[in-house]
Amino acid sequence: MGLTKTEMFTDQQNEIALFAKAFGHPARVSILQQLFKTDSCVCGDLVSEIGLAQPTISQHLKELKHLGLIKGNIAGTSVCYCIDKENWAAMKNVMSQFLNQDLTQKQDCC
Amino acid sequence: MGLTKTEMFTDQQNEIALFAKAFGHPARVSILQQLFKTDSCVCGDLVSEIGLAQPTISQHLKELKHLGLIKGNIAGTSVCYCIDKENWAAMKNVMSQFLNQDLTQKQDCC
């Protein structure tokens, strides 16, 4: 049906999936890397650096902002974006718990 | 157009996005958590534990297997799945590099 049945899963599982989905597109990965790397976090710069159309970048920014991973700040006609440090750290905790599950005790059944 | 323009991005960015996409659905998160938690990694167990239909679980398993994150092993009429430890570790390296980018040097522009 194309509809994810979120009610079958735990809040934690849904949260992991939501964050992961945000990173599930190279444009958003690229945007975030740019925000980490540069000090110029203006939308227009991202458009020219990444090479997708402005509405497309704007849409990706909206998603990241909605998840709380980035913040936007109006500066004249420009909008300056940056990583939301607190939320990024919180997200890292959630994802790390998932990624760092213990494997040493398990014996390979395959 | 619904078509991700992978050619605009680096291999690393595309790889991060591919792994993240795999984790971008709670069913796959749940499957992986089960494989970490239990010793019975038989497909049928996942179906009854998760509550989605068998073809749906089978499809998710296929994706995870295709990415190399899990391995499957035929045992009679059953198929036993487990985490591919080596590939999981490699994936963790890639994702960690992305998640652990340095924020301390950056000053908030927002």
Next chain:
DNA sequence: AATATTAATCGTAATATTGCAATGTAATAA
């Protein structure tokens, strides 16, 4: 005020994903 600049939003087309019923397949059991 008129115009330019920047970014958000709307509308739409193309493609991808999710989920499952039905069916296929391979191994074992009777």
Next chain:
DNA sequence: TTATTACATTGCAATATTACGATTAATATT
């Protein structure tokens, strides 16, 4: 052999995502 069990595959409907042209809204510049 025939039935059963366990899983994979196929086909399809519903929904989601991606991308961008056109437009809009807000601020700057002239």
